[in-house]
Amino acid sequence: MATNDLSRRAFLARIGVLGASATLLPQCAGPELTGSESSELGLGVIVNLLRPVLGQLARDTLNGFVAFSVPGQDDYSRAQGTPRGEPGGIAAGGTDFLIENFDRFLPLPDELVRPAGAALVTALGDLPLPIAGNLLFGLLGPSVVTIGLVDNAVRFILENDSDAPLSLPVALLLNYVATATNPASLHGAFVSPFARLSFADKARAMAMLETSQSRLVALIDAQVPQPLKASVSGLLQFFGGALHEFAAFGCFGESRRYSPATRSLTGRPVGWQLTGFVPDNQPGDGWDDLLGYYQDRREVTDA
Amino acid sequence: MRDVIVIGAGGGGPVVAKELAQRGLSVLLLEAGARHAAPRSEWTHFENDANNPLTGFLRFGPADRNKPAWFRELPQNSFLFQVSGVGGTTQHYFGNCPRAYPGVFAGYDRPDADAYDAAHRFPFRYDDLVPYYEWVEATLPVQTAAMGRKERTFFDGCETLGIPVQTTKTTLGDSFRPQQNAILQPGGNAGLTRELSRLAFPQATGCTLCGYCLQGCMEPIRAPRNLFAKRSTDNSYVPMALTADAWSPHGVPITLITDAFATRVLTETRSGQLVATGVTWRVGATGETHTETAQIVVMAGGTTESPRLWLNSGLPNPNDWVGRGYTDHYFDLVVGLFDKDTDSSKGAASAARAEFPGRGGMENIGLGPALQAFAMQLSDSGSRGFYTNGRGFTGPWDGPTGRPIGPELKDALMNGVNRLLNILVITDDDVEAQNRVLLSALPADEHGPVPKVVFRPRNRTARTVANREFLVRKATQLLRGAGARKVFRLDWAPLILHVQSTMRMGTSAADSVLDDTAEARFVKRLFIADNSALANALGGPNPTLTSQALATRTAEKIFQRYFGGEPWVGREAPVVSTADAVTQAVLARGL
Numbered sequence: 001m002a003t004n005d006l007s008r009r010a011f012l013a014r015i016g017v018l019g020a021s022a023t024l025l026p027q028c029a030g031p032e033l034t035g036s037e038s039s040e041l042g043l044g045v046i047v048n049l050l051r052p053v054l055g056q057l058a059r060d061t062l063n064g065f066v067a068f069s070v071p072g073q074d075d076y077s078r079a080q081g082t083p084r085g086e087p088g089g090i091a092a093g094g095t096d097f098l099i100e101n102f103d104r105f106l107p108l109p110d111e112l113v114r115p116a117g118a119a120l121v122t123a124l125g126d127l128p129l130p131i132a133g134n135l136l137f138g139l140l141g142p143s144v145v146t147i148g149l150v151d152n153a154v155r156f157i158l159e160n161d162s163d164a165p166l167s168l169p170v171a172l173l174l175n176y177v178a179t180a181t182n183p184a185s186l187h188g189a190f191v192s193p194f195a196r197l198s199f200a201d202k203a204r205a206m207a208m209l210e211t212s213q214s215r216l217v218a219l220i221d222a223q224v225p226q227p228l229k230a231s232v233s234g235l236l237q238f239f240g241g242a243l244h245e246f247a248a249f250g251c252f253g254e255s256r257r258y259s260p261a262t263r264s265l266t267g268r269p270v271g272w273q274l275t276g277f278v279p280d281n282q283p284g285d286g287w288d289d290l291l292g293y294y295q296d297r298r299e300v301t302d303a
Numbered sequence: 304m305r306d307v308i309v310i311g312a313g314g315g316g317p318v319v320a321k322e323l324a325q326r327g328l329s330v331l332l333l334e335a336g337a338r339h340a341a342p343r344s345e346w347t348h349f350e351n352d353a354n355n356p357l358t359g360f361l362r363f364g365p366a367d368r369n370k371p372a373w374f375r376e377l378p379q380n381s382f383l384f385q386v387s388g389v390g391g392t393t394q395h396y397f398g399n400c401p402r403a404y405p406g407v408f409a410g411y412d413r414p415d416a417d418a419y420d421a422a423h424r425f426p427f428r429y430d431d432l433v434p435y436y437e438w439v440e441a442t443l444p445v446q447t448a449a450m451g452r453k454e455r456t457f458f459d460g461c462e463t464l465g466i467p468v469q470t471t472k473t474t475l476g477d478s479f480r481p482q483q484n485a486i487l488q489p490g491g492n493a494g495l496t497r498e499l500s501r502l503a504f505p506q507a508t509g510c511t512l513c514g515y516c517l518q519g520c521m522e523p524i525r526a527p528r529n530l531f532a533k534r535s536t537d538n539s540y541v542p543m544a545l546t547a548d549a550w551s552p553h554g555v556p557i558t559l560i561t562d563a564f565a566t567r568v569l570t571e572t573r574s575g576q577l578v579a580t581g582v583t584w585r586v587g588a589t590g591e592t593h594t595e596t597a598q599i600v601v602m603a604g605g606t607t608e609s610p611r612l613w614l615n616s617g618l619p620n621p622n623d624w625v626g627r628g629y630t631d632h633y634f635d636l637v638v639g640l641f642d643k644d645t646d647s648s649k650g651a652a653s654a655a656r657a658e659f660p661g662r663g664g665m666e667n668i669g670l671g672p673a674l675q676a677f678a679m680q681l682s683d684s685g686s687r688g689f690y691t692n693g694r695g696f697t698g699p700w701d702g703p704t705g706r707p708i709g710p711e712l713k714d715a716l717m718n719g720v721n722r723l724l725n726i727l728v729i730t731d732d733d734v735e736a737q738n739r740v741l742l743s744a745l746p747a748d749e750h751g752p753v754p755k756v757v758f759r760p761r762n763r764t765a766r767t768v769a770n771r772e773f774l775v776r777k778a779t780q781l782l783r784g785a786g787a788r789k790v791f792r793l794d795w796a797p798l799i800l801h802v803q804s805t806m807r808m809g810t811s812a813a814d815s816v817l818d819d820t821a822e823a824r825f826v827k828r829l830f831i832a833d834n835s836a837l838a839n840a841l842g843g844p845n846p847t848l849t850s851q852a853l854a855t856r857t858a859e860k861i862f863q864r865y866f867g868g869e870p871w872v873g874r875e876a877p878v879v880s881t882a883d884a885v886t887q888a889v890l891a892r893g894l
Contacts, residue, residue, distance in 0.1 A: 071709050082710050086717075097351075105357035105371050199709055203689035210380065210685060211692055231745055231755075234378025241380035241796055244680040244706060252716065253351035253673035263347050274713070275672040275720035277648060283348035285524055286502045286511030287649040289451040290494025294458055294481045294655075295468065298488070299447050302433075302471045 013186055016175035017154055020057040020191045021050065046153040054157065054168055057191055059095060061171035064195030066094035068202045069247040079189060080199040092270035093256025094247055101246070103165040170239070177205040210240030305331045307861070308582045308597040310565040310612070313391020314847045315832040315854040316603030317540035318439070320557050322858035324547035325878075326868060330557040331595060332544065333584055335564040335604070336387025337366035339394070339537060340894075342521035350673040353518035354395070361386050361395050361519060365587045366562040375607065376743040376755040381797035382681065383756055385607060389561060390537030392605070392800075394519045396847060397653040397668070398485040398533045400445040402436055403849045404474055404660045404731075404842030405429035409810060418661030420766075423628070423734040425838040426810040426819035429473075434873040435852035436472070440483075441877040442543075443534040445848070448482040449489055451512055451650035456641070456724055456785050457667040461657055463784030464777065469658060474844075479657040482666065485534035485848075486510050486651050487881070493523060493532075504530065514669060516652035529880055529889045539880040542889050549888035550878055562587040566750050568600055568616040570826060577619065579829035585750060599828050599861055603854070606802035606835040607754050610740040613806070615751040619825040624816055625806065626740035629756070630840035632663070632801040633730040633763060633771050635794060636678055637700065637778040639787030640718045648672075648720050653727070657781070662770045663731040663843030665778050672720050679715065682706040683760055684794040693761075694794055699779045704794035715791070724785065726778040729801065730771040731843040733764045736814075740805050758797045803846050806835035820860040821853065828865065832857050 012018040067076035072088020089095075158169060171192065178185045178194035181204045185193035197205060221233040252271030259266050268281050278284065307323055309316045312334035320332045337360070339345055346353065346360055353359050357372050363385035364372035377383055386392045405411055406419040408429040425432075439445070448454070461479035469478035487509035492501045494512045502511055504526035511522045511532065520533030529542040547554030567583040581596035602609045610626035618625075647669045656666040670678060684705035685692035695703035707715055715723075743755035775792055782790050809815025812824060821836050823829040832854040834846050841849055855872060862868035878885070888894075 068709055070713055084710070084713070088713070101355070101357050108374060200689065203686050203708065207685060207690040207692075211690070228744060231376060231378060231743070234376070237380050238377050241681065242382070244686075244708070245382065245677050248676035248680045248712065249355070249673045250351070252676040253355075254349045255351040255355075258349060258352065260352075263352075271672045271676070271716075275675070275716050276722075277672045277720050280497075283515070284497055284513060285348075285499060285522055286493060286497060286507065286513050287451075287646070288494070288496050289512045289646050289649045290489055291450045291452065291455055293447065294450050294454070297447060297470065297481075300470050300472060300480075300483070302473050 012150060012154070014176055014179040014193070015172040016057050016061065016192050016194070017054070017150060017172070019186065019193070020053050021150055023191055024053045024056055043152055043156060046150065047156055050150065050153045051157065054154070055165070058165065058167040058171035059099065060190050061174050061192035061194050062095045062098050062167060063090060064190065064192055064197070064202070065174060065243065066090050066098065066247055066251065068199065069244065070094065070251040076190070076195055079195065080197065080202060082199050086274065087270050089247065089251035092251045094251040097250030097253075097255050098247060099165075099167045101250070102167040102170060106166050108166060170243070173209070174205070177208040178202075180208060181205040206240065206244075209236060305329050305595060305597040306866070307331070307599045307601060308333065308595060309601045309603055309832070310582060311335070311391065311602070311604035311608070311833060312389045312536065312541060312559065312561075313603060313605055313833060314393045314396075314536060315834065315850045316601065317536040317544055318851045318854035319601050319603065319832045319858045319861075321540045321544040321547065322855055323862060324544050324557045325551040325554050326862055326866075326871075327553040327555050328862070328866065329555060330544070331597070332557050332559045333563045333565055333582065334387075334389050334559065334561045335587075336364070336561065337389070338561040339388050339390065339519075342519060343524075346519050346521060348513070348515045348518050350518065350671045354674060361388070363387050367587065373753070374748060375753050376745055378755065379758060379760070379797070380683065381756075381758055381799060383607065384798065384800040385605060389541055389559070390535045393535035393847060394537060395517045396535065397516050397651065398535070399653055399656070399666065399845040400440065400443070400483045400485050400848035401656065401658075401664070401844035402472055402474065403429075403844050406660060407839050407842045408432070415661050419731065419842055420733045420839050423804075423807070423809060423814070423839045426808055432849075432852055432856065435855045436848065438855055438872045438877050439848060439851045440472070442880055443485040443539050444879050444881070445483050445485050446488050448484045448486065448651055448654035449494060449510065449512075450481065450654065452644060452646035453650060453667055453669055453724060454481065454655040456645045457655040457781070460781035460783075460785030461655075464657070464781060466657070474658045474660055477659050479655070482654050482656050484651060484654060485539070487530070487532045487534070499524070510651055512650040514649045514652070514671070517670070517674065527886050527889050528894055529885050534880065542894055543878075543880050543885055545894055546885055546888035546892065550882060550884035563593075564750050565604065565612060566592070566615065568602070568612060568618065568829065569594065569596070570616075570618065576827050577825065578827045590749070599830065599865055601830045601832050601857075601861075603831070603833040605833050606805045607740050607756055609831055609833055609835045610805050611742065611752075611754040614742050621825060622813055624736075624814055627736045627738075628734040628804045628807050628814070629738040629740060629758070630732050630734055630803045631738070631758070631797060631799050632840055632843060633732040633760075633767055634798050634800070635728040635730070635771055635775050635792065636681075637726045637728060637775055637782060638679060638715075638791045638793070639724045639726075639782035639785065640715060640789040641722050641724065641786060642788055643786065644721055645724050646721050647723050647725065657777070659774065659777065660842060661731065662773050664729045665726050665774055665781075666729065668725045668727045670720075670725065672716065675720055675723075675725075676712070676716060678725065679712060679791070679793060680706045681795050681798060682793050683796040687711065696792070696794065698792065699776055699783070700790040700792040702791075704792045706793065707791060724782060724787065726782065728771060728774045728778055729843045729845070730767060730774060732767040732770070732840050734804055734807065734839050735764060737762065756799060758799070760797055801846055803834045803837045803840050806831050807838050808836055809838055820864070821857040822860070830857055830861060
């Protein structure tokens, strides 16, 4: 196996793609596609196979993040070591909230997303990390799908899809920092390495994104052409904070218990239940909270 | 040709539009976002529906909510809280109307004169602006805020600080007080009941204490638009401007065009001087562009958009101060958890404040659960207990600064959204050239290159940092005095929400874009009437009232200089926006 192939394989493992592919790709009985990974037929087949796999990877990864943001009674909260007796972000629909908003509404120009995606798959693959060979064991087994094909398919999806879901690069980035924080996250329950981390390790992984001057940020910048160079790293730092804020907003908001058609609630939002907001579950048009005027003063003047 | 084209129907543009319509000029008011003509059928009280920055009806984006929001580049951990649509950010504002501290104006010579940003004062005296404050305070109108339980809790804390109650509009020393708010005081059943059947106008008038200032005000139910409680410009100045003929003897109603994003200010050279001649805008629904000419152009798209439009129009920038000097009050948030009810999510969102001239101020803010959670995740100090991002300050608050995450966040919020008190720390921050708007190198959108908003929170001036550290300690002391069991200090990353001074007026031509009448130094017949025109951060007070007073003054200057008119402020009595003549016209015209 060529060194380059090994490093790409390690990289694909670290962003979660290899594990997800091994778990979720149908047992391909198709034609042997060796060597000619640039063949359009092979690439097209793999791209189509890979899209739903990557979608599931993104969902699993964001489940891991939402449980980190607002832990609950779910498997992800248990796995990170913070089980709770009441519902959390996953029950509140936080994962759907993030995916829908990222994929449908995040107004990032394609011209930014594509080079950023390319930088992601190029730069991160070159970042040396202390991953012991045996941790890759199991993800290196024989497969009818070559690493080169999977690698090219991921690149293709990130760089060329005009409708590439933005939740995907976010998820790949989270998995990348997850394996950098704890290489043991390459294996275990769930599809996503990030989802396999303990709560404390998730916090350490997020620190890699948020901390200014991080090596990760510098490496990604180095791969991006001017004039976008500092913009991509700045965007990463923005995301390092915004993920926390946006996930919490989604988990404590009404979105999963709201019908746009009727402009009303379909049930009690989890965040309202947790915080005791409007106990009668009606947003209402007033409260009986008037206590009067401080010192009975209803107006002031300078005269 | 119009007499005047005003770009932007936010906090400032409608003020100029209304004042000049009242004088009989022909005014075109352009708004990039939605009209929001029928809030009861377009809006809800839900936080995600209203405030989601990507999809909410109060986002910064096209009138068509199925289209993505407008992208702007933020190359740091920060959040830029813009709102499009008629009313602009006043749609979600809290209506707080403190006057600027006198120390930020020219000629201030009291003993604490050096405590302010002395290098960037307004180019006129505080006393010169007072008549314009009075005019706006009467027009909106501005009234002393009623008190709910969260205000009572805030005052309980203030009473332990050893500072007096302020009973004037002008602030001269450390003090606390109810807000002067652009919110009609509760009348009838308002504030006394939750029963919907008793809350419809006219059984209820003014503020019903519903708790949804941030989601846009449409209270009381069935009230005429100009009698909605909160005096956002969509409820006050815009209805007046659209009905100017009905309540002013010389008035001419304005033309309002929404879904119209200004992309270029047109100019020509006359007698060796560059002058503004018109505006080009793009219609969101169709993508068509239109151009109209005018004798005067007023830019009022906001502190981020005005410099963007200036630069995209290729207008001159000889001193390189277009977009520079962005002030944002270097906010911080201090949150106290209580073992008693505070009713934080009820009532007008902020109805109490404390003043510390030379340092800044603070106010209570009430939030629903989603924005409360959002507010408690924004931090420049990383995640408490795990990483500090090089900060993690300790002080009289509990634990290090930073966002509580996972179980700690959940426990804090499960204490109850109505058993906490938020104090927004509003710092008097210095005008700094490094904090700025420039054009992004990222791909342009349909309106041209997008703005890039750069803040360097780690590199603020020593005075700015010291002011914030002083205020967070006072806020913590206030919360402890009010009985808080646990106090979090978030150390917010930039929440760019009070925005000022990117196209600042100033005494020196070397570091200002506007002269002392808010006319551009480098382009005649071009004025600016949004917060970007402010000379500085006002010492900390919330900026909208001062921006509106300044816009009134600017309208008067336009009328005198270019239309041969007489000034009116101080000579005439203002018409209040709730006047019966306005109401009748609003009802008759279905506004």
